[in-house]
Amino acid sequence: MTVSELIAIFFGMALVNNMVLSKFLGLCPFFGVSKKLSSAFSMGIAVVLVMLVASAVTWPLFHYLLVPYGFEFMRTVIFILVIASLVQIIEMTIKRTNMTLYNALGIYLPLITTNCAVLGITFINIDQQYGFLQALVAALGAGAGFTLVLLIMSGIRERLDLADIPRVFRGAPIAFIVAGLLGLAFLAFGGMVG
Amino acid sequence: MGTWLKNMANGIVRANPTFILLLGLCPTLAVSTSIDNAFGMTASVLFVLLAANVIVSALRRWIPNRVRIPTFIVVIATLVTIVDLALKAFVPPLSKSLGMYVPLIVVNCIILGRAEAFASKNTVWQSIADAIGMSIGFGAAIVLVSFFRQVLGSGSLDVFNVRLFSVPGLADNPASIFLLPMGAFFVLGVLLAFFRWMGVSDCE
Amino acid sequence: MAKAQGGAYPILFLTLVVLASVVALTLIDGVTRERIAQAQRDEVQEMLATLFPEMSAYELDDDTGIYTILVDGDPAGHALMSKATGYGGPIDILVGLEADRSLRGIRVISQAETPGLGAKIIEASFLEQFPGLTLDELALRKNGGSVDAITGATISTSAVIEGVRQGILDLDAEGGG
Numbered sequence: 001m002t003v004s005e006l007i008a009i010f011f012g013m014a015l016v017n018n019m020v021l022s023k024f025l026g027l028c029p030f031f032g033v034s035k036k037l038s039s040a041f042s043m044g045i046a047v048v049l050v051m052l053v054a055s056a057v058t059w060p061l062f063h064y065l066l067v068p069y070g071f072e073f074m075r076t077v078i079f080i081l082v083i084a085s086l087v088q089i090i091e092m093t094i095k096r097t098n099m100t101l102y103n104a105l106g107i108y109l110p111l112i113t114t115n116c117a118v119l120g121i122t123f124i125n126i127d128q129q130y131g132f133l134q135a136l137v138a139a140l141g142a143g144a145g146f147t148l149v150l151l152i153m154s155g156i157r158e159r160l161d162l163a164d165i166p167r168v169f170r171g172a173p174i175a176f177i178v179a180g181l182l183g184l185a186f187l188a189f190g191g192m193v194g
Numbered sequence: 195m196g197t198w199l200k201n202m203a204n205g206i207v208r209a210n211p212t213f214i215l216l217l218g219l220c221p222t223l224a225v226s227t228s229i230d231n232a233f234g235m236t237a238s239v240l241f242v243l244l245a246a247n248v249i250v251s252a253l254r255r256w257i258p259n260r261v262r263i264p265t266f267i268v269v270i271a272t273l274v275t276i277v278d279l280a281l282k283a284f285v286p287p288l289s290k291s292l293g294m295y296v297p298l299i300v301v302n303c304i305i306l307g308r309a310e311a312f313a314s315k316n317t318v319w320q321s322i323a324d325a326i327g328m329s330i331g332f333g334a335a336i337v338l339v340s341f342f343r344q345v346l347g348s349g350s351l352d353v354f355n356v357r358l359f360s361v362p363g364l365a366d367n368p369a370s371i372f373l374l375p376m377g378a379f380f381v382l383g384v385l386l387a388f389f390r391w392m393g394v395s396d397c398e
Numbered sequence: 399m400a401k402a403q404g405g406a407y408p409i410l411f412l413t414l415v416v417l418a419s420v421v422a423l424t425l426i427d428g429v430t431r432e433r434i435a436q437a438q439r440d441e442v443q444e445m446l447a448t449l450f451p452e453m454s455a456y457e458l459d460d461d462t463g464i465y466t467i468l469v470d471g472d473p474a475g476h477a478l479m480s481k482a483t484g485y486g487g488p489i490d491i492l493v494g495l496e497a498d499r500s501l502r503g504i505r506v507i508s509q510a511e512t513p514g515l516g517a518k519i520i521e522a523s524f525l526e527q528f529p530g531l532t533l534d535e536l537a538l539r540k541n542g543g544s545v546d547a548i549t550g551a552t553i554s555t556s557a558v559i560e561g562v563r564q565g566i567l568d569l570d571a572e573g574g575g
Contacts, residue, residue, distance in 0.1 A: 016487070022375045024224040028217070028303055073279060073427045076297045077271040077419055084267060114301045116220040123294045168391040169383075172216060176383030183376035190486050190512065258408035265415050272419040276426050283433035286441065370513050 006137045009130075013141030016190065019117045020149045021183035026117030040154035043108045044147025048140065050090065050112050051121050054083050055139035058122045059132055079122050087113045117146055152182060198323045205327025211304045212335030213389050218304040221295045222336045223378035229353050232340035234288045236333035238281070238296055242273045243305050244325040250313040251321035257314065266309040267300070274300045304328060342381045347372035446477055448505050449494040462572045467494075475502055478569050482561025485553045486510040489519070493565030501536075503529040504562055509554075516554030524548060524555075528562065536563050 019025045026047070058079050066072050091109045095102045112118060121142045125135035156178055165174055211217045221239075225231040249269050250257070257265050278296045281289035289296070299305065308328055313321040345351050346369050350360035371377050446456055446465060455468045456477075465477040475496050482489040487510035494502035504525060511517045518524055527545055536559055537543025538552070547555040 012487075024220050024375065024378070025298075027219040027223070073275060073423055074420065076275045076278070076300055077268060077416075077423070080267055080271050080300050081264070081416075084264060114303055114306060116298050116301050119298060119301050120294065123297060127294065166387075168387040173383045173387035173390070176379045176386065180376040180379030180383065183374075183379060184371075187374075187376075256411070258411055261408040261412040264412055268412075268415050268419050272422055275423055279423075279426050279430045279434070283430035283437065286437040373513075 006134065009134055009137050010141035010144075011189075013138050014145035014148065015186065018145045018149060018183075018186055019120065019142050020146055021179065021186050023120065024116075025120040026115050026146050028111075028114065028116070037151065037154045037158060039108075040150045041147070042104050043111075044143070044150050046105045046108050047112055047115065047117065047146055048143030050083070050087060050109075050115075051118055051139040051143040052136065053086055053090070054079075054118055054122055055125055055135045057082055057086065059125055059130075059135045062126055075123075075126070080119060083118055083122070084113045117142065149182065149186075153179065156182075198320060201320050201323040202327035202330075205324060205329070206331045206334065209328075210331040210335060211328055212332055213386060215304075215307075217307060218302045218332060219382075220298060221302060222332075222339060223375070223382065224295050225292055226336055226340040226343050226378055226381075227347070227373050228291070228344050229337060229340045229351065230288070231291050232333070232336045234281075234285075234292055235295070236329065236336060238277045238292070239299060239302070239304070239332055240325070240329035241277055242270060242299055243308060243329050244322065245273050246270050246305055246309055247313040247321040247325040248318055250309045251316060251318045254314045262314065263306075263310070266306055266314075270305055270309070271300045304332060338385065339378065339381050342385075343372045343377055346381075347377060445492060445505070445507065446494075449477060449492060449503050450475060459572075462568075464569060464572055473497065476569055477502075478565050479507065480561045480565030480568070482557045482564070484509060484511050484557040485516050485551075486512060489554075489557055489561060491558060491561045491565065493562055493569070495566070495569055499570070501528060501531050501562075501566065504558075504565075506558070511551070511554045515548070516551040518548045518551060519554050519558050533563065533566060536566075 013019070017023060020027065061078065061082065062072075062075065066074060066078065087109050091102075094105060094109075121139050124142075125138055128134075128138070130138060153175070157175060160174060160178070169177075205211065209215055212219070212222055218239075221235050225235045246266070246269055250266060253265075274297055277299070278289070281292070281296060308324060312324045316324070341351070345361060348370075351358045369377075372381065442458075442465075443453075443456065446467065447453055450467045450469075452469050452474070453467050454470055457466045457468065458464075459466070463478060466473050467475040467477060475494060477492055477494045480491045480493050482491060489509045489511070490507040492505040492507055494504065496502050506520045506525070509517065509519060511519060531544060535544040538545055538547050538556065538559065540547075543559075545555065545559055
């Protein structure tokens, strides 16, 4: 596992195969949270954290528990339960140790349980047959990419709110179209990892 | 009967999961590259939503409040796995097209949302109405998006390998952008604006 | 029926639900496992048949990933899936060798190249250049080989060439059956 391969995985996940713009994962919070820059940042950090821990837990669980006993088909049930529990634990831990952090992040954590991106990355780690380190790097890249797009979108939306947009397009419709344009721009990352 | 129909119709228009509630967007955008995929995904969602609503509704008096969400999740995850395995075994090509978006139905806000908001508080019979309505609403939305993406992106419309029609100029030089992810965003954005213009939605 | 809010009941209930889930899924798995395996074997068979239409069966060596093509029980060639790094992502190439080790041909199984440009590597007009080429000929024409690049998609073309070369080298290295 060379460093350049790991870097390729990171940037591949973050930019070329961006979770939101090309894999369509993590859309619900994307449109709900991305209206303010500060909340977008908090959500992004929370997502990266959960993705990392979830990958770190589900990978060994799959390879050392499910596979040897032939229970691969329990993957979906086990993974989502793990994620739901992790989110609870993380939320409680933050609440007890750092009240300021909790006030910033706390409300977004429960939302992350149903974030397709988190479950998605745990699936991708398995389907792409990544090793443990690769899986962690992929999770980091995916989370980073998600946060990046979230930040860009909220920055744009903050300005859109002040722009003169036709009534029918205001809110969700224009957000989607902007997301499409953003995706178009991200296509430029296409040859990066080749 | 009136209430039953009302509950069903609710999911199709007034509270259409995709266009109004903006739920379950992940699969809508991801698999809408062809109408076949759209039908397949709708069928999967219908099965899971129906079964989940029935089970949750039937057990609603026994489900302890504290573990309510985890219970819903396990039920839905189990149903989703059943669909996934069934597709892999009996319709492999569809399973390949839909890929990991079938297991991802488990975090589809539509299903969890209905279990929480409706099935856990209503009778089995009404929950069935809700499930059918929501699925039709979702299906209509995803088929609509797929229709535009497929016709604009490949110039013709093939349903289950039967060519329905071909748009003359478009078939030779399709606007393949619509088959790419951003095409999905554009189509959905425009459709949302269109429905709002028609006066169907009034929120946000 | 009174819903017991006591400490143990919720946990008990959830455990029961999870157990029910495991039982249900184990049953379904029992029913579908063989079918799924068969579907995968059929898929591989179809894929190999695109290069070896006369094939009657195949054998796969799990360690090397090399397929031995059988016609009526006799080995008639070998094939290997080669992974190349293309412009937009990995390219999976099926490389087929005749019994005499010459290149039977290639098929692009999956790719993420630019539609209209690099994606043309899947077209017959590109692929039909490959049968019979030797290792020396497996290079771009401008580099002294016999492969014409796709206009505007040199990187994709080079990736495919590299993938095919690697595939042949891997097949030779394993000696083959």
